[in-house]
Amino acid sequence: MSMILGMLPSVLMIVAPILITAIGGMICEKSGVVNIALEGLMAIGACTTAAAHVLMEMAGVPHTLSLFLALFMGLVVGGLFSIIHAVAAINFNADQTISGTGINLLSTGVTIFASQILFNADRTKEFMMGMQTDALGIYPTAYIAVAVVILSWFLLYKLPFGMHLRACGEHPGAAESVGINVKKMRYFAVLSSGVLAGLAGGCVVLTQTIQYTSNTINGRGFIALAAVSFGRWNPLGVTGAAFLFGTAQAFAIIANNVPALKVLPSEVFNILPYVVTLVALVLFSGKNYAPSAAGQPYEKGAS
Amino acid sequence: MKLSRERLIQSDGAVSVLVVFLGFLVGTILIALVGKNPLNMYKAILQALSGYNIDNGKMNIRYIAETINYSVPFILCGLSMGFANRVGLFNIGGEGQYIMGMTIAQMVALLGPQVQGLHWVLAILCAIIIGSLWGGLVGVLKAKYEVSEVVSTIMLNYIALYLSRIITLQMPGATTYKTANFPETALITNDFFTKITNYSLLNNGIFMMIIAVIVFWFIMEKTSLGFGMRATGFNKEAARASGIPVVKSIALSMAIAGAFAGLAGGIVALGSFKYGRVLSGMDNYGFDGIAVALVGNSTALGTALAGLLFGMLKNAQALMQSKQIPKEITFIIQGMIVIFIALRSALILYQQYLDKKKLQKEVGVK
Numbered sequence: 001m002s003m004i005l006g007m008l009p010s011v012l013m014i015v016a017p018i019l020i021t022a023i024g025g026m027i028c029e030k031s032g033v034v035n036i037a038l039e040g041l042m043a044i045g046a047c048t049t050a051a052a053h054v055l056m057e058m059a060g061v062p063h064t065l066s067l068f069l070a071l072f073m074g075l076v077v078g079g080l081f082s083i084i085h086a087v088a089a090i091n092f093n094a095d096q097t098i099s100g101t102g103i104n105l106l107s108t109g110v111t112i113f114a115s116q117i118l119f120n121a122d123r124t125k126e127f128m129m130g131m132q133t134d135a136l137g138i139y140p141t142a143y144i145a146v147a148v149v150i151l152s153w154f155l156l157y158k159l160p161f162g163m164h165l166r167a168c169g170e171h172p173g174a175a176e177s178v179g180i181n182v183k184k185m186r187y188f189a190v191l192s193s194g195v196l197a198g199l200a201g202g203c204v205v206l207t208q209t210i211q212y213t214s215n216t217i218n219g220r221g222f223i224a225l226a227a228v229s230f231g232r233w234n235p236l237g238v239t240g241a242a243f244l245f246g247t248a249q250a251f252a253i254i255a256n257n258v259p260a261l262k263v264l265p266s267e268v269f270n271i272l273p274y275v276v277t278l279v280a281l282v283l284f285s286g287k288n289y290a291p292s293a294a295g296q297p298y299e300k301g302a303s
Numbered sequence: 304m305k306l307s308r309e310r311l312i313q314s315d316g317a318v319s320v321l322v323v324f325l326g327f328l329v330g331t332i333l334i335a336l337v338g339k340n341p342l343n344m345y346k347a348i349l350q351a352l353s354g355y356n357i358d359n360g361k362m363n364i365r366y367i368a369e370t371i372n373y374s375v376p377f378i379l380c381g382l383s384m385g386f387a388n389r390v391g392l393f394n395i396g397g398e399g400q401y402i403m404g405m406t407i408a409q410m411v412a413l414l415g416p417q418v419q420g421l422h423w424v425l426a427i428l429c430a431i432i433i434g435s436l437w438g439g440l441v442g443v444l445k446a447k448y449e450v451s452e453v454v455s456t457i458m459l460n461y462i463a464l465y466l467s468r469i470i471t472l473q474m475p476g477a478t479t480y481k482t483a484n485f486p487e488t489a490l491i492t493n494d495f496f497t498k499i500t501n502y503s504l505l506n507n508g509i510f511m512m513i514i515a516v517i518v519f520w521f522i523m524e525k526t527s528l529g530f531g532m533r534a535t536g537f538n539k540e541a542a543r544a545s546g547i548p549v550v551k552s553i554a555l556s557m558a559i560a561g562a563f564a565g566l567a568g569g570i571v572a573l574g575s576f577k578y579g580r581v582l583s584g585m586d587n588y589g590f591d592g593i594a595v596a597l598v599g600n601s602t603a604l605g606t607a608l609a610g611l612l613f614g615m616l617k618n619a620q621a622l623m624q625s626k627q628i629p630k631e632i633t634f635i636i637q638g639m640i641v642i643f644i645a646l647r648s649a650l651i652l653y654q655q656y657l658d659k660k661k662l663q664k665e666v667g668v669k
Contacts, residue, residue, distance in 0.1 A: 098597065
């Protein structure tokens with residue numbers, strides 16, 4: 001028991017960014033746009049935050065201010081790159097999987113290209129100090145994640161705005177007919193997913209590593225995407241899914257230090273989230289919880 | 304004039320050339336913006352394409368051979384994505400199918416019977432089979448349980464990656480990053496190629512790739528199986544109504560798609576390496592295959608040409624780096640190409656707008 005309690009801070013550290021990203025992805029799909037670019041947007045946020053933080057550190061900006069500004073910049077740049085997806089999916093009725101794939105491919109190039117220009121290396125320079133834990137050993141990112149979950153729940157289920165947003169994902173034609181601006185709603189949703197993925201990328205860098213490399217995000221965005229489906233598109237479910245997946249990932253890291261777990265290769269824990277998702281998708285098939293218009297472009301006036 | 308513009312918008316080939324051009328344009332501007340000389344990028348590309356080094360006037364055929372060798376897995380993974388695409392599916396799982404093919408080929412190479420002429424054939428066959436099983440699984444999940452192939456393939460990619468590590472770490476002589484060397488009988492190296500191309504890695508995989516391109520074309524365009532698949536891709540309901548077994552089409556197309564990617568894995572494992580690799584990350588051929596198929600419009604010939612383009616870019620990376628151009632510019636160009644392909648739907652909207660204008664003019668609406 002004490003072992004599990006002792007693990008909690010590291011589980012929270014790993015869960016927080018996945019959860020933040022997944023909530024963004026959920027909002028996006030609720031509005032009817034599928035965003036498989038979460039992985040790439042996280043990478044862009046992570047790279048921006050790492051670069052901004054190390055540059056400000058070198059310039060002598062106070063630590064807390066630097067952390068805050070760096071996270072903010074990651075969030076903004078994540079949002080900016082998501083505009084590509086928004087324009088393609090919402091204005092041009094593009095295939096959302098293709099434009100998401102494009103952003104994912106672009107992100108591997110852009111992040112390392114920027115590092116090459118700024119630091120003359122295929123990674124950002126190491127910063128001296130990332131985020132610090134509080135008295136309980138917990139990183140502030142965990143509290144950010146909790147705030148994001150509560151806010152998203154309040155927004156989606158307690159405000160008229162949220163109901164309108166969800167209507168756009170279920171039946172955009174009906175939403176439009178009662179005067180909801182479907183395009184505006186979807187823009188808001190795609191930008192939120194970009195902003196949250198960018199923020200989450202920054203959280204990964206500042207808590208789990210000391211620089212950005214091409215391996216920093218390593219599938220976390222795709223895990224978040226899985227958490228959205230596995231959590232059945234509602235904030236509580238997504239939180240549960242993110243916890244399950246995060247715990248499995250934490251085990252993969254911790255397993256090396258626990259003799260009882262060492263009999264299994266640590267990869268077994270790495271595989272777990274993906275297998276669980278796949279099995280769950282099969283088991284829950286038939287009952288479709290996904291927003292019914294997710295992934296389909298909406299053309300005004302077309303039946 | 305107007306007619307030619309309409310025809311250009313409607314021609315897939317012309318649009319592909321346009322998006323590739325736009326991708327390079329963005330890359331060139333970006334290089335110039337960060338204060339480097341874009342000309343160096345094109346010098347590297349010229350050298351990767353023709354073997355001719357414009358700076359010292361020397362010619363080395365090895366570069367051409369390496370470009371072709373790099374393009375082999377790109378083309379095969381492109382065929383994998385393209386085949387599924389023609390049936391209306393989006394196969395993001397090429398990477399997983401590729402990894403499984405690679406892993407099994409390595410396993411057979413290390414443990415299989417060391418008989419000349421049989422050993423490598425067996426390894427390649429096993430790679431094709433496991434690839435098609437890995438892809439077919441997605442097809443079955445999609446056809447029977449309506450599991451989105453986008454989500455399931457992404458999951459299977461990571462399952463493949465970690466499964467590959469678990470399996471390969473059990474192989475003889477495995478360290479944290481490689482296994483013992485393969486026996487000679489498992490390799491698909493071609494001594495003749497090696498000799499005439501100044502020791503490039505070009506190997507017999509090129510013949511398998513050419514056969515695969517022909518097989519793709521033949522199944523798709525010349526058989527009733529392919530016809531049913533294309534019909535399913537155009538309109539599932541209409542295909543179902545006209546008696547085409549849609550479920551079978553979907554499952555089978557994913558299996559065939561997986562076979563192409565599995566073959567790619569086998570060829571890279573036995574042709575480009577002499578030992579098994581314990582993967583620490585993805586090789587990304589499967590992901591890049593998505594872009595290759597999109598540029599090639601999912602046709603056999605188009606995909607082959609697009610694969611050559613991507614192989615050339617990959618080969619040019621090291622040359623760019625030596626000319627102080629960050630090699631990641633090639634990833635940016637590839638990413639931009641895919642984004643422009645997504646945006647090509649804007650051309651359709653533009654066409655609709657033109658049609659509307661024309662109609663309004665004809666009926667005299669102001």
